[in-house]
Amino acid sequence: MSMLQLFRVALRALAINKLRSALTMLGIVIGVGAVIVMIAVGAGAQRRVEEQIRALGSNLLLVMPGATTAGGVRMGFGSSSTLTEDDVMAINRDIPEALAAPALRGNAQVIWGNANWSTAIYGITAEYLDVRQWALASGRVFEPAEAASAAKVCLIGSTVARQLFGAADPVDQTIRIKRVPFTVIGLLETKGQSLMGNDQDDVILMPLSTARTRVVGSASAAKNRSIGTIWVKAVDGVEPAAVEVQVRALLRQRHRVQPGADDDFSLRNLAEVMAAQEASSRVLALLLAAVASVSLLVGGIGIMNIMLVSVTERTREIGLRMAVGARTRDILGQFLVEAVTLSLIGGLVGVTLGIGAAMAIAAFAGWHISISPQAVALAVAFAFVIGVFFGFYPARKAARLNPVEALRFE
Amino acid sequence: MLIETRNLVKLYRMGDTEVRALDGVTLGIGKGEFVAVMGPSGSGKSTFMNLIGCLDRPTSGEYRLDGSTVSEMGASQLAAVRNRHIGFVFQNFNLLPRTPALENVELPLLYAGVPKKQRFERATRMLQRVGLAERSHHHPAQLSGGQQQRVAIARALVTEPLIILADEPTGALDSHTSVEIMALFQELNRQGMTVVLVTHEADVARYGRRLLRFRDGQLVSDETQRPVAAVAVAA
Numbered sequence: 340m341s342m343l344q345l346f347r348v349a350l351r352a353l354a355i356n357k358l359r360s361a362l363t364m365l366g367i368v369i370g371v372g373a374v375i376v377m378i379a380v381g382a383g384a385q386r387r388v389e390e391q392i393r394a395l396g397s398n399l400l401l402v403m404p405g406a407t408t409a410g411g412v413r414m415g416f417g418s419s420s421t422l423t424e425d426d427v428m429a430i431n432r433d434i435p436e437a438l439a440a441p442a443l444r445g446n447a448q449v450i451w452g453n454a455n456w457s458t459a460i461y462g463i464t465a466e467y468l469d470v471r472q473w474a475l476a477s478g479r480v481f482e483p484a485e486a487a488s489a490a491k492v493c494l495i496g497s498t499v500a501r502q503l504f505g506a507a508d509p510v511d512q513t514i515r516i517k518r519v520p521f522t523v524i525g526l527l528e529t530k531g532q533s534l535m536g537n538d539q540d541d542v543i544l545m546p547l548s549t550a551r552t553r554v555v556g557s558a559s560a561a562k563n564r565s566i567g568t569i570w571v572k573a574v575d576g577v578e579p580a581a582v583e584v585q586v587r588a589l590l591r592q593r594h595r596v597q598p599g600a601d602d603d604f605s606l607r608n609l610a611e612v613m614a615a616q617e618a619s620s621r622v623l624a625l626l627l628a629a630v631a632s633v634s635l636l637v638g639g640i641g642i643m644n645i646m647l648v649s650v651t652e653r654t655r656e657i658g659l660r661m662a663v664g665a666r667t668r669d670i671l672g673q674f675l676v677e678a679v680t681l682s683l684i685g686g687l688v689g690v691t692l693g694i695g696a697a698m699a700i701a702a703f704a705g706w707h708i709s710i711s712p713q714a715v716a717l718a719v720a721f722a723f724v725i726g727v728f729f730g731f732y733p734a735r736k737a738a739r740l741n742p743v744e745a746l747r748f749e
Numbered sequence: 750m751l752i753e754t755r756n757l758v759k760l761y762r763m764g765d766t767e768v769r770a771l772d773g774v775t776l777g778i779g780k781g782e783f784v785a786v787m788g789p790s791g792s793g794k795s796t797f798m799n800l801i802g803c804l805d806r807p808t809s810g811e812y813r814l815d816g817s818t819v820s821e822m823g824a825s826q827l828a829a830v831r832n833r834h835i836g837f838v839f840q841n842f843n844l845l846p847r848t849p850a851l852e853n854v855e856l857p858l859l860y861a862g863v864p865k866k867q868r869f870e871r872a873t874r875m876l877q878r879v880g881l882a883e884r885s886h887h888h889p890a891q892l893s894g895g896q897q898q899r900v901a902i903a904r905a906l907v908t909e910p911l912i913i914l915a916d917e918p919t920g921a922l923d924s925h926t927s928v929e930i931m932a933l934f935q936e937l938n939r940q941g942m943t944v945v946l947v948t949h950e951a952d953v954a955r956y957g958r959r960l961l962r963f964r965d966g967q968l969v970s971d972e973t974q975r976p977v978a979a980v981a982v983a984a
Contacts, residue, residue, distance in 0.1 A: 340859055355847050659843040662804060663904065664832020664860040666825045742804045746839070 340669055342676070349677035352649075360681060363645040366638025367685030367725065368692060371718045373634055375693025377627035378714040380700065383707035398579045398609075399470070400437075400586060402426075402569040405603040421594060421603045424547070424564040427464075429593055434585045436577040440467040441566040443547055445555030449503065451514045456502040459542050460516065462550025462566075470572040478510040478525030486546040491553065494525040496540035516543065519553050583608050635721060638685065639729035646678050646733035657737050658745025671738035678730020679723060686722025690715050750813075751911060751943055752778040752801060757810035759796050759966075770796040772966035773810070778945065780911075783938040783976065785957030786947045793966040795916065798947045802835050802914045803827045815911055832860050836905025836913045840920035842897045844889040850876060850900045851885040857908045875903035879933060895926035902933060912943040919953055931956045932979035 340348070353360040404421045422441075430439035443462035448455055461467075468480065481492050493516070500509045509523045530539040545554070547566070573582040587606055590596075594603050650657070657670055665673075694710055701708045759771040771793045778784055788794040799805040800812060803819055806827075812820040819830060831837075844853045854872035863871070876885050879899040889897050898918060905913050915934065919927035935956060938944050948954050955977045962970040 340862075344859060351848070655843060656845060659839075659845070660856070660860075661828065662802070662831060662837045662843075663857040664828050664908075666828040666860075668825075669860060743799045746804070746843070 340672065345672050345676040346680065348673055349680045352653075352677055353680060356649075359645065363641055364638075364681055364685030364688065366641040367635065367682050367722050368638075368689040370631055370635030370638045371686045371689025371722050372693035372696060374628065374631040374718045374721070375690055375710070375714065376697045376700070377631055378718075379693070379697035379708040379710045380706055381627060382709040382711060382714065383701075386709050387707045398573040398575075398577075400571040400573070400579060400583050401607045401609065402571060402586065402590070403605045403607070404565075404567070405601070405605055422566050422569055424566055426590060426593060427566070427569055429589060430569070430571060430586060431466075433589055434582065436574045437582045437586060438466055438470055438572045438574065439586075440464055440470040440570045440572075441547060442467060442568045442570060443550050443555055444567040445550065447517045447543075447554055449499065449514055449516050449543065451503040451509075451512060454503045454505075456499060458496075458499050458502075460550060460554050461542060461544050462547035462555065463544050464547055467544070467570065470570045473530060474528045476526045476528045477508070478523070480525060481546055486548060489546065489548040489552050491519060491521045491549060492524045493521045493543050493545040493549075494527055495523055495544075496527045496542040497529040498538055498541040499543055500526055517554055521545070579608055635725055639682070639725040642678055642681055642726065643729040643733060645681075646674060646730055647736070649677075650674060650733050650737040653737075654740065654745050654748040657740050658742050658748065661740070661742035662746060667738045670740075671734045674734035674737045675727065675730050678734065679726035682722045682726030682730070683719070686719045689722070690718055693718070750777040751780045751782075751815055752776075752945075753811075753813040754800075755811045757797075757800060757807050757812060759793075759800060759805070760808045769966050771800070771807070774966075774968050776961070776968060776971065778912075778943065780943055781938070781941050783935070783944045783956070783958045784946065784961060785954035785959070786945065786961045786963065787949065787951070787954045788963035789949060791965075792963040794947050794949075794963045796966075797963065798914055798916055798945070801912075801945060802837060803830045828860075832857055833908055834911040836902075836908065836910040838898070838901050838905050838913060838915040838918045840917035842889070842894075842901045842921070844897055844900055844904075846890065847888055849886045849888060850881060850892065850903075853889070853900055854903045854907050856904060861908060871907055872903070875907045876900070878906065879903045893926075894922050895929055898922065898926075898930050899933065902930075902937075906937070906942075912945055913937065915944065915946045917948055918946065919948075919950075927953065928979050935976070935979050 402422060424441055427439045427441045430437055441462075441464060445460045445462075446457065447460050448457050464486065465480065465483070468474070475494070476497070478494070480494070481490065484490075485492050493514075495503075495509055495514075503509070503514065504512070509526055512523050513520050514523060515521070527540065527542075527544070571582065571586055573579040583606060587602065590604055590606075591602060596603055660670060660673075694715075697708045697710060700706055754777075755775050757771055757774040758769070761768040761770050774793075774797060786794045786797065796805070800807055803814070803822075804827075807820050810820065811818060814830065814834060817830075819827070822830065844850075845856070851869070851872050854875055855868045858868040858871060873882070873885060876882050879902050881896060881899050881903065884892060884896060884900075887896075889900070892900065898921075902913075902918075913934070918934075919930055922930060931953065934944050934946065938958075944957075946953070946957055954960055955974070956979055957974070958976045959971070959973050961968060
């Protein structure tokens with residue numbers, strides 16, 4: 340018999356016991372429905388996380404000075420100052436797909452009036468705010484002239500503003516950083532926590548030259564123009580990974596790192612950090628999928644149970660079919676197709692209900708959902724596999740019946 | 750000879766005891782015969798029919814159907830032989846429930862891989878032949894016992910088999926309907942169909958032209974008889 344004929348025979352057999360068929364499908368319907376809802380909600384949440392991270396700058400690379408070894412003692416990352424302002428300029432000059440911004444970090448006690456606060460000081464260039472996609476809430480950015488003359492101006496983060504000024508407007512106020520008076524020319528927009536959980540707003544930004552001479556600088560650092568970190572942004576539409584390769588090659592060349600030797604800097608792709616974030620939401624989705632799988636498994640066992648009952652009930656029919664010429668594989672096929680039809684119809688109903696439920700959740704709970712064709716295909720394929728797996732044993736039992744005994748069966 | 754058996758033996762194991770259901774049967778049935786097989790229950794007549802019908806294989810001995818040695822065939826070959834050459838008629842009709850008469854008749858053609866249009870034509874023709882053309886869309890539950898058995902006979906005939914094997918075909922029918930069914934078998938036989946009829950009723954066995962009697966797994970008598978004409982009795 341052809342597949343189509345087997346399918347028709349299966350549909351007729353299932354139609355004879357409509358209620359029983361429907362109840363048998365229920366397990367698969369619920370299982371597949373649950374899979375669809377969970378994948379939709381999980382994927383929706385994941386996509387939202389991705390969007391947030393992308394807004395923070397997933398196209399960023401972070402270059403930090405490498406580890407040094409001093410007399411056999413390995414010092415860890417950041418222990419040497421191998422990165423210089425010239426590296427930044429080289430990246431901006433030689434790699435058109437990249438925008439690099441240096442940052443020189445220090446810590447200082449900051450005083451305004453009778454308030455004081457310890458915070459991080461970053462010496463930056465004008466590109467920094469662009470690279471970090473950081474806007475000002477009020478005030479202005481420092482001028483090139485101010486950068487060139489190491490003017491005592493700074494931008495402050497919202498946490499610093501709150502700690503020092505409370506509700507007062509910090510712009511144009513004068514604060515003292517390491518006893519040096521600085522004019523606050525701008526207030527940074529609140530950026531929130533970093534991926535690592537740091538408060539990114541607890542910061543003061545100032546021109547790199549100012550930071551080097553007034554706050555963080557040491558004589559040797561000033562001489563070789565070393566800096567703490569380089570932020571590199573991949574231009575829109577360019578893969579950060581591609582830029583990463585170029586930056587690495589350029590820095591190795593500039594630092595005269597021998598082929599095969601370790602980098603004297605550390606290059607991190609924030610997309611990788613993002614991937615780690617995604618992995619955790621994937622774990623959650625996997626957990627939900629496991630729950631749904633259990634439901635599908637139970638549904639499958641239900642199918643097997645009913646198919647076994649059906650084979651026993653229809654023993655005489657099987658004997659008759661064999662008597663008029665059905666071969667073992669015809670009978671096997673008939674009952675297998677019947678089980679698969681049950682599970683597939685259940686799967687399709689489950690997909691429909693699952694999509695409906697996911698949309699209802701989106702409408703009423705306001706969650707983000709994302710229904711992908713792959714998820715639907717996966718759920719239906721899973722239902723199919725369950726039909727084959729749990730239908731095989733009853734079908735084989737039917738196919739192995741002895742025609743003489745089957746015909747005599749009461 | 751259409752059917753030739755030589756020293757056919759069938760053993761069954763029932764726990765520790767071995768039952769000789771068929772104990773060395775040698776006979777031949779020619780084309781166009783109408784053979785009635787009689788015997789009390791346990792005589793081996795059903796076992797004989799199962800072997801002749803290729804539903805089962807003999808423990809030993811040889812069975813040749815239309816020249817080919819069936820007793821050496823595998824399961825799927827036997828299925829093909831049943832499909833093409835043997836038409837079964839059972840006591841309890843064995844029609845598929847909730848399935849129209851026409852589709853019941855089509856069933857063997859489905860397994861023979863006959864295309865849909867031909868299946869329909871041949872099944873319709875067979876239903877006409879048994880006088881049920883206008884009942885082709887009725888389900889078995891909507892048909893009388895006699896009509897159901899006619900559908901079953903149409904199903905047996907639809908592949909144009911070499912023999913019709915009828916196992917107590919009137920066992921579930923009243924005497925009037927039984928005579929009608931026997932008349933149908935006689936008519937088919939007159940048209941050249943070989944019919945083997947298994948029964949334990951002497952009345953039914955009289956319609957055959959040759960009578961085989963079984964006892965304790967052996968063929969004890971084989972005689973030709975003047976058959977009673979079923980049509981005459983019905984009239």
